[in-house]
Amino acid sequence: MKLTNEDVREILQLLDATKFGELHVETERFKLTLRRRAEAGAWAQEFQVLSRPNVVRNAGTRDEHLASPAATKPADSTAAGQIEVRAHLPGTFYRAPQPGAPPFVELGSRVVNDTVVAIIETMKLMNAVPAGADGEITDICCENAQPVERGAVLMRIKQRPE
Amino acid sequence: MSFRRVLIANRGEIAFRIMRTCEKLGIETVLAASEADLDSMAARTADHVICIGAAAPSASYLNVDGVIAAAVTMKADAIHPGYGFLSENPNFCAACEREGIAFIGPTVAQLDTSGDKLKARAAAVASGLPVISGGEVRTVEEARQLAQETGWPALVKSVGGGGGRGIRLVHDPRELEHALALAMAEAQAGFGDARVYLESFIARGRHVEVQILGDGHGVIHLGTRDCSIQRRYQKVVEEAPAPGISENLRGALQRAAVAFAGSLHYRGAGTVEMLVDCEREAFFFLEMNARLQVEHPVTEEICGLDLVEEQINIAEGRALRWKQSDIVFSGHAIECRINAEDWTREFQPSPGMVSYAALPAGDGVRVDSHIQAGTAVPRFYDSLLGKIIARGTDRADALRRMRNALKVCEIGGVNTNLQIHSALLEADEYERGAVDTGFLQRFLEGYAIHAA
Numbered sequence: 001m002k003l004t005n006e007d008v009r010e011i012l013q014l015l016d017a018t019k020f021g022e023l024h025v026e027t028e029r030f031k032l033t034l035r036r037r038a039e040a041g042a043w044a045q046e047f048q049v050l051s052r053p054n055v056v057r058n059a060g061t062r063d064e065h066l067a068s069p070a071a072t073k074p075a076d077s078t079a080a081g082q083i084e085v086r087a088h089l090p091g092t093f094y095r096a097p098q099p100g101a102p103p104f105v106e107l108g109s110r111v112v113n114d115t116v117v118a119i120i121e122t123m124k125l126m127n128a129v130p131a132g133a134d135g136e137i138t139d140i141c142c143e144n145a146q147p148v149e150r151g152a153v154l155m156r157i158k159q160r161p162e
Numbered sequence: 163m164s165f166r167r168v169l170i171a172n173r174g175e176i177a178f179r180i181m182r183t184c185e186k187l188g189i190e191t192v193l194a195a196s197e198a199d200l201d202s203m204a205a206r207t208a209d210h211v212i213c214i215g216a217a218a219p220s221a222s223y224l225n226v227d228g229v230i231a232a233a234v235t236m237k238a239d240a241i242h243p244g245y246g247f248l249s250e251n252p253n254f255c256a257a258c259e260r261e262g263i264a265f266i267g268p269t270v271a272q273l274d275t276s277g278d279k280l281k282a283r284a285a286a287v288a289s290g291l292p293v294i295s296g297g298e299v300r301t302v303e304e305a306r307q308l309a310q311e312t313g314w315p316a317l318v319k320s321v322g323g324g325g326g327r328g329i330r331l332v333h334d335p336r337e338l339e340h341a342l343a344l345a346m347a348e349a350q351a352g353f354g355d356a357r358v359y360l361e362s363f364i365a366r367g368r369h370v371e372v373q374i375l376g377d378g379h380g381v382i383h384l385g386t387r388d389c390s391i392q393r394r395y396q397k398v399v400e401e402a403p404a405p406g407i408s409e410n411l412r413g414a415l416q417r418a419a420v421a422f423a424g425s426l427h428y429r430g431a432g433t434v435e436m437l438v439d440c441e442r443e444a445f446f447f448l449e450m451n452a453r454l455q456v457e458h459p460v461t462e463e464i465c466g467l468d469l470v471e472e473q474i475n476i477a478e479g480r481a482l483r484w485k486q487s488d489i490v491f492s493g494h495a496i497e498c499r500i501n502a503e504d505w506t507r508e509f510q511p512s513p514g515m516v517s518y519a520a521l522p523a524g525d526g527v528r529v530d531s532h533i534q535a536g537t538a539v540p541r542f543y544d545s546l547l548g549k550i551i552a553r554g555t556d557r558a559d560a561l562r563r564m565r566n567a568l569k570v571c572e573i574g575g576v577n578t579n580l581q582i583h584s585a586l587l588e589a590d591e592y593e594r595g596a597v598d599t600g601f602l603q604r605f606l607e608g609y610a611i612h613a614a
Binding site for chain 1: 182186200201202203205206207208209210211212213235236327340343344346347348350351352356502510511513518519520521522523524525527528529534535536541542543544545566567569570571572
């Protein structure tokens, strides 16, 4: 590629001396658009490296592939008084606070609204999943340590009558 | 010796950043990338790319044997670990030594001391640096007792942690059990070490750190950075030099950092993080980061050095190229971290695909980023999309340039925190400078009310 920040800065110094407001450069290796934004008196760059990666084949590559997001159990029509606990973001579903530790909840566990029932790990953050209702866990729909999509049903809770 | 070929064991903006310096120095680059990053900007720019495993960090970027095997296969004479991942892992550093590959960073013993936050605390005390009262806790009961002595609220931190991960604020004994479990889980998942310690929480402190460089014999400092703008212990905006502290205090911080690193005979680039109580002109040791940091560009902008170049020079076995008196500071620099997150939903991570990226450019503006239209933002890694750095003759000038830079920055396809940065940099309290670590949370609470 060999187009540095300093190069862009130099191009902009040249452009600043002209009345042009936009510049497009495209080579085999990269594409650069520079656009003057009147409102801020500042420049914006759209830069794309076009060269293909030079990947070394068959060296150190492993054949481990990640499981695709877990197929959650078919969404049985949720019975009356049943509350679904859904993933509020995509990530990896964990039933216990750490490997080897007992799960937060089991089938039949009694929970209240803010009981932590699971963890979803996304982008290095552990996000606690609250039950969201008072009642009893009647269904655990995902396997531990499986990827889940946003909105996936994780558990079902039979709500305690008011 | 001079390195001929360096393997970069990292991803994202920092892989791309390290590569820039290697190119400048005429060093060939090999990128060790996971399956998710084979088409990244860094991969497209590296001289060679080698796949080290599946997307999950444990299968690739955290896999010591895999990364070492890649370096051996590619006959790299050195590895740059960037930040995070294996950068502060003593086992990885030792494995490099065994294979005769230079590790661009400190020694095994230094990583061992800085990486174990309890050992680092002890070393700080030994070198005359004050620490916040606290200590290791193994059970809820121990934690309860210690917090009773040091006072509520308390912070639970991971012994093997750093970078703000695995820290939980606990207001009262009732929250302790839950907080301890989550902190231990994050510590185990993030650092493979579930040990935690507890420290008394100082509400109105500022996070000020000192950049240092050592060659195993001497240590110099490259001034202060203020990183008080944090959310959940993650830095969001940084600047150099730290504003609004007396020259007396600045000198004391810098001397303390040099004394601490000197006591370790530190080799490489590192940062001594401290919590400053401005009213009392007092400061406490937080931790030492034995690596390049995300916010290193603000230091580079005020002292004119390329920290990656200095790291490489030291790792090649040469002495520091500069004496303390050679280091001259000029101007002021501010950095905004642009993250893929949804600020309207509690800053939830926002993985996906960048569809459009117009980034600021021009005089006094630097962008360290790996994104372009088509860049994947995998859910396996942290949410940093890049950093905008603005440099000015003084703080007001740098701030003005940053505000303009943010106005022209547009990123599509994923949610970002750009709007928060723009609003934050307009806040009077930020403009005055010298805010404490609780400022951002208070600002966001007010902002949410207005935006709602």
